[in-house]
Amino acid sequence: xxxxxxxxxxxxxxxxxxxxxxxxxxxxxxxxxxxxxxxxxxxxxxxxxxxxxxxxxxxxxxxxxxxxxxxxxxxxxxxxxxxxxxxxxxxxxxxxxxxxxxxxxxxxxxxxxxxxxxxxxxxxxxxxxxxxxxxxxxxxxxxxxxxxxxxxxxxxxxxxxxxxxxxxxxxxxxxxxxxxxxxxxx
Amino acid sequence: xxxxxxxxxxxxxxxxxxxxxxxxxxxxxxxxxxxxxxxxxxxxxxxxxxxxxxxxxxxxxxxxxxxxxxxxxxxxxxxxxxxxxxxxxxxxxxxxxxxxxxxxxxxxxxxxxxxxxxxxxxxxxxxxxxxxxxxxxxxxxxxxxxxxxxxxxxxxxxxxxxxxxxxxxxxxxxxxxxxxxxxxxx
DNA sequence: AGATTTACCTAACGATGTTAGCAAAGGTAA
DNA sequence: TTACCTTTGCTAACATCGTTAGGTAAATCT
Numbered sequence: 001x002x003x004x005x006x007x008x009x010x011x012x013x014x015x016x017x018x019x020x021x022x023x024x025x026x027x028x029x030x031x032x033x034x035x036x037x038x039x040x041x042x043x044x045x046x047x048x049x050x051x052x053x054x055x056x057x058x059x060x061x062x063x064x065x066x067x068x069x070x071x072x073x074x075x076x077x078x079x080x081x082x083x084x085x086x087x088x089x090x091x092x093x094x095x096x097x098x099x100x101x102x103x104x105x106x107x108x109x110x111x112x113x114x115x116x117x118x119x120x121x122x123x124x125x126x127x128x129x130x131x132x133x134x135x136x137x138x139x140x141x142x143x144x145x146x147x148x149x150x151x152x153x154x155x156x157x158x159x160x161x162x163x164x165x166x167x168x169x170x171x172x173x174x175x176x177x178x179x180x181x182x183x184x185x186x
Numbered sequence: 187x188x189x190x191x192x193x194x195x196x197x198x199x200x201x202x203x204x205x206x207x208x209x210x211x212x213x214x215x216x217x218x219x220x221x222x223x224x225x226x227x228x229x230x231x232x233x234x235x236x237x238x239x240x241x242x243x244x245x246x247x248x249x250x251x252x253x254x255x256x257x258x259x260x261x262x263x264x265x266x267x268x269x270x271x272x273x274x275x276x277x278x279x280x281x282x283x284x285x286x287x288x289x290x291x292x293x294x295x296x297x298x299x300x301x302x303x304x305x306x307x308x309x310x311x312x313x314x315x316x317x318x319x320x321x322x323x324x325x326x327x328x329x330x331x332x333x334x335x336x337x338x339x340x341x342x343x344x345x346x347x348x349x350x351x352x353x354x355x356x357x358x359x360x361x362x363x364x365x366x367x368x369x370x371x372x
Numbered sequence: 373a374g375a376t377t378t379a380c381c382t383a384a385c386g387a388t389g390t391t392a393g394c395a396a397a398g399g400t401a402a
Numbered sequence: 403t404t405a406c407c408t409t410t411g412c413t414a415a416c417a418t419c420g421t422t423a424g425g426t427a428a429a430t431c432t
Binding site for chain 1: 288289327332338340343357359360370
């Protein structure tokens with residue numbers, strides 16, 4: 001039942017967006033009355049939270065794959081960036097929910113470890129890359145933060161249709177260029 | 187009246203955030219009944235839209251000041267970045283509304299010219315910087331896009347409390363470092 | 373059989389955005 | 403003055419939302 005509620009909610013969101021998701025629509029879709037939903041979730045936010053966790057877990061699984069595939073930290077970092085990008089545009093509902101894009105944000109974020117999954121993965125790779133170079137912990141931390149921000153900025157601007165570049169291939173190319181420049185400067 | 191509605195709405199948002207802004211609260215605050223608001227705005231979204239325009243205009247005015255102050259394009263680009271950053275954190279309500287951070291987004295963005303004000307300003311500066319170097323129009327366009335994305339990513343991650351860095355001075359330093367690296371690579 | 377727990381529903385509460393329709397006030401023309 | 407019309411504002415309602423109180427009927431346990 002719990003699983004069914006989450007699945008149906010996600011389906012509705014894929015069809016009509018976060019804005020139009022309501023408890024009543026979920027109830028209709030699972031063919032039960034409204035209060036049944038409250039037997040399984042404290043409130044609507046709890047449903048969104050659980051869905052966002054699903055998103056983080058899905059992303060984490062993809063990043064783990066990269067880790068197993070690429071021993072070289074630079075290759076791995078590139079793969080992580082690509083994975084992050086693809087995840088965002090294959091699952092925009094998840095990405096919007098996870099980072100509060102264009103919707104009331106469920107997550108102050110810092111609370112849950114899943115939230116930092118991407119940060120941790122690119123952190124590992126970046127630390128390995130800068131290991132040799134004499135880079136302070138603080139500098140490394142900054143670089144990790146900056147790398148994530150760049151990616152998130154590129155993705156969210158495209159996702160919110162703020163980009164003046166329509167072609168998605170081109171937008172991807174902008175990311176590749178930026179990532180390359182970033183890695184060169186590590 | 188129209189002006190008053192907008193002013194009161196902004197005030198309410200500053201006090202309690204976008205989530206809790208309602209037509210009825212606005213009506214209470216201006217000491218009129220609810221339908222009066224609909225004499226001046228088609229709906230709630232129109233109010234948000236108008237407020238976001240105010241935000242874009244305010245930002246534009248600050249960027250224009252930079253333009254008058256800095257003739258050197260590199261200095262100007264740095265100033266624009268700083269202005270953008272400061273604007274975001276002095277007016278988080280505006281920034282959130284303008285780019286749909288943690289709230290239902292009113293703007294598909296591309297429609298309004300005000301939306302591209304920042305893009306245009308940094309675009310001018312960047313074009314002037316890369317003028318000498320043999321850089322295609324497309325490459326320049328990409329660089330503009332990337333520069334904006336980097337800034338937006340840094341700002342929005344900090345604003346949504348996704349950053350693991352608490353100190354705002356440090357977050358600013360991350361931006362400065364990133365901007366420096368970016369400019370060096372132009 | 374009787375008691376209790378489970379599964380589920382109807383119906384409501386309060387808040388939201390939005391609108392229909394009315395009342396009072398003031399100006400204009402006869 | 404009287405008749406009209408526009409302006410200005412309101413009350414009251416509608417539909418939708420998240421949420422919950424309380425009830426019913428079946429299933430389970432003692």
